[in-house]
Amino acid sequence: MVEAVTADDGGGSRMSTLKPYRVVRYYGGSNNRPAAAASFYDCDCIAGLAHFEKKIDVVVTSPPYNIGVGYNSYRDSLPREEYLAWMGRVGSAVRGALADGGSFFLNVGNRPKDQWVAWDVAQALRKHFVLQNVITWVKSIAIAKADAGDYPAVAGDMAVGHFKPVASDRFLNDCHEYIFHFTKSGDVRLDKLAIGVPYQDKSNIGRWKRAKQDRRDRGNTWFIPYETIQSRKDRPHPATFPSRLPEMCIRLHGLGNTKLVADPFCGIGSTAVAAKKLGVHFAGFEIDRGYIDTAVARLS
Ligand SMILES: C[S@@+](CC[C@H](N)C(=O)[O-])C[C@H]1O[C@@H](n2cnc3c(N)ncnc32)[C@H](O)[C@@H]1O
Numbered sequence: 001m002v003e004a005v006t007a008d009d010g011g012g013s014r015m016s017t018l019k020p021y022r023v024v025r026y027y028g029g030s031n032n033r034p035a036a037a038a039s040f041y042d043c044d045c046i047a048g049l050a051h052f053e054k055k056i057d058v059v060v061t062s063p064p065y066n067i068g069v070g071y072n073s074y075r076d077s078l079p080r081e082e083y084l085a086w087m088g089r090v091g092s093a094v095r096g097a098l099a100d101g102g103s104f105f106l107n108v109g110n111r112p113k114d115q116w117v118a119w120d121v122a123q124a125l126r127k128h129f130v131l132q133n134v135i136t137w138v139k140s141i142a143i144a145k146a147d148a149g150d151y152p153a154v155a156g157d158m159a160v161g162h163f164k165p166v167a168s169d170r171f172l173n174d175c176h177e178y179i180f181h182f183t184k185s186g187d188v189r190l191d192k193l194a195i196g197v198p199y200q201d202k203s204n205i206g207r208w209k210r211a212k213q214d215r216r217d218r219g220n221t222w223f224i225p226y227e228t229i230q231s232r233k234d235r236p237h238p239a240t241f242p243s244r245l246p247e248m249c250i251r252l253h254g255l256g257n258t259k260l261v262a263d264p265f266c267g268i269g270s271t272a273v274a275a276k277k278l279g280v281h282f283a284g285f286e287i288d289r290g291y292i293d294t295a296v297a298r299l300s
Contacts, residue, residue: 017051018041018043018051020040020041021041021042022040022292022296023037023038023039023040024037024272024276024296024299024300025037026276033278033279033280036275036279037282038269038272038276038281038282038283038284038299039282039284040266040269040286040292040295040296041283041285042286042288043285043287044285044287045090045265045285046089046090048283048285049096049097049262049264049285050093050096050097053097054097054098054099054100055097056097056099056102056260056261056262057098057099057101057102057253057257057260057261058102058105058249058250058253058258058262059102059103059104059106059264060105060245060249060250060263061105061106061262061263062107062241062267063087063090063106063265065108065117065121065239066083066117067114067117069238071237071238072290072291074287074288080120085124087121087124088124088127088128090264091124092128094128094264095128095184100185101185101188101257102184102253103181103182103188104183105179105180105182105246105249106121106122106125106180107137107177107178107180107245108122108177108178109174109176109177109178110174112168113171118178118180121180122178125182129182130183130184130186131180131181131186132182132183132187132188133181133220134178134179134180135178135179135180135220135222136176136177136178136179136220137177137178137179137222137224137241138175138176138222138223138224139161139162139176139224139225139226140159140160140161140163140173140175140225141159141160141161142157142158143158143159144157145157151200160223161223162225162228163175179245181249188253189254190252190253191252191253191254191256192217192252193213193215193216194251194254195218195251196215196216196217196218197215198215198216199211199214199215199216204216222248224244224245224248226242235268236268236294237267237291237294239267240267240268240270241270243271245270245274246271246275247274247278251278255280258278258280259280261275261281261283262282262283262285263283263284263285264285265285265286266284266285266291266292267291268291268298269292269295269296269298269299272284272295272298272299273298273299
């Protein structure tokens with residue numbers, strides 16, 4: 001059950017000085033946790049994060065990539081140096097708002113003509129964080145039966161997931177992006193089995209000291225396809241990630257250690273959808289009120 005309320009209500013936010021534009025309360029979540037709320041702030045994320053000193057447990061976000069995407073309000077084409085300097089300032093603001101044992105998951109992709117964007121952004125954050133994990137988000141993959149060998153689940157050659165076709169004989173279709181997992185110290189303990197996978201070969205259970213149950217670390221390649229949509233109006237934003245992506249990040253950090261999740265560039269609220277599903281508080285920053293209104297509608 002969810003309930004959308006206006007900013008005047010002020011509920012849901014743990015911060016009193018910054019008024020949210022919209023708040024959505026939700027109850028339970030899939031883990032039957034106490035009531036929680038998503039608070040959406042219609043402001044610049046650096047200004048907003050300044051109100052959350054060390055209060056946020058997990059940040060999951062995808063910033064503009066500076067590749068000319070047509071957002072409603074934001075112009076996605078700064079001079080490269082200016083863009084990277086801004087990303088550095090965002091990193092510094094996230095560091096100030098993140099709890100000492102928190103996790104910052106930053107999703108960035110490249111474009112065919114510029115394969116350095118993601119790594120340049122990661123580099124801009126280097127002075128603020130330790131890079132604890134690098135996860136490759138696989139949007140689409142082709143597996144040939146001949147390469148899979150005896151795996152019973154692979155019945156024939158297959159290609160799963162959606163990707164952006166590249167009309168060029170120089171560049172390959174773009175089927176993956178990065179999720180940089182930054183922490184303050186590099187030694188944040190994770191709940192790896194919360195997003196674990198079953199052993200393919202069950203004889204491994206018990207054979208290895210650490211393999212006590214039929215679940216293992218899934219590793220740092222995550223296959224998360226986009227949901228299929230019939231028309232643009234089903235996804236009224238030009239650059240979203242599937243809500244399963246932030247859900248996996250939050251679960252990996254550990255639900256037991258997570259009260260408040262934030263997304264500094266929250267768009268139409270994919271991270272908020274994950275927070276609601278998991279029953280944790282959410283704070284989102286977005287300069288475009290139209291996107292926030294869509295996020296609220298998605299949660300409701
Ligand atoms: C890549 S999109 C994020 C999409 C989001 N992950 C989703 O799935 O809906 C980046 C968003 O950042 C917003 N944005 C740009 N500059 C911002 C700023 N200074 N503060 C907050 N949001 C900003 C843009 O309007 C855009 O919606």
